């Protein structure tokens with residue numbers, strides 16, 4: 001089966017006995033021992049058939065052997081970090097999701113050091129990996145500046161040093177980028193975003209090929225309790241069926257909006273990997289099957305006023321859903337990062353991030369251009 005067929009068919013076998021073409025939602029927390037043959041279900045923190053079906057689907061999207069799903073992207077990230085031991089060191093992209101940065105800030109008390117580096121720069125990668133490293137954490141495209149890291153190149157360098165490579169693939173989704181095929185060890189997802197796609201359920205996933213690593217993830221999830229419920233798994237599995245359709249539409253609209261933004265006098269800089277002016281435009285073209293639907297830009301006027309003026313773009317954090325969103329990273333998603341660190345990384349107060357939805361492209365363009373003209 002090819003990718004788009006797997007989206008619809010993986011983990012979706014008709015139920016024996018009834019023939020439901022959509023597997024039922026299992027909400028029971030516990031299972032009767034004597035009603036099962038063979039005995040395999042005990043307690044839903046450990047086992048849940050709706051969860052199994054979703055995991056089968058998400059693993060297949062990357063041609064991977066294993067997937068473990070979680071109650072949120074942050075729960076997946078926490079479990080990922082549980083493989084580390086005191087004294088070990090993580091090298092991370094310097095432009096990561098705000099919550100990842102906040103999570104890394106908690107690791108010091110466990111004796112784990114996190115160093116940030118611009119992993120888009122080969123010289124910085126070499127410098128960062130010159131010291132013992134247990135894990136390299138890559139986010140590409142990065143958030144919010146859409147920087148592109150060469151996953152194959154970083155994976156080679158990291159593996160030469162014995163480090164595990166994790167790619168937060170939330171922004172690209174498996175529709176546009178397959179980190180395991182590029183050489184990474186684990187793909188991490190906030191399924192809350194593109195995979196579920198409708199802004200109505202939280203979820204996370206860790207996808208990998210290594211059996212021992214996967215078993216460790218499942219054990220950590222079971223004992224710490226970051227499991228998604230049956231209904232949440234169903235919603236994610238329902239959403240993912242239209243991933244390719246949504247991403248194709250969102251990407252096409254994002255491309256035209258990014259081009260239009262470049263023409264606007266109120267916009268001083270546009271960050272979008274689909275633009276030939278993007279420093280890693282060619283790398284993005286090789287590594288991803290499309291530039292995606294997140295755009296950032298620097299705005300000459302007042303970001304607060306701009307965000308208040310858009311009618312269709314809701315001013316809200318998160319991304320990847322069917323509905324378009326606008327936000328200011330410095331005052332919203334990336335606020336927990338100290339201002340000086342934020343500014344040094346290019347996340348200045350005039351930066352605006354858009355998540356393009358599936359509305360009519362002409363309506364979105366009209367809404368945005370009208371809002372941009374407001375300050376002039």
Ligand SMILES: *Cc1c(COP(=O)(O)O)cnc(C)c1O
Pocket residue numbers: 072073074075097099100139143168170171189190191192193202203204
């Ligand atoms: C949202 C997000 C997360 C965290 O996921 P939650 O589901 O909100 O816990 C992690 N990484 C990236 C890139 C994200 O966008």
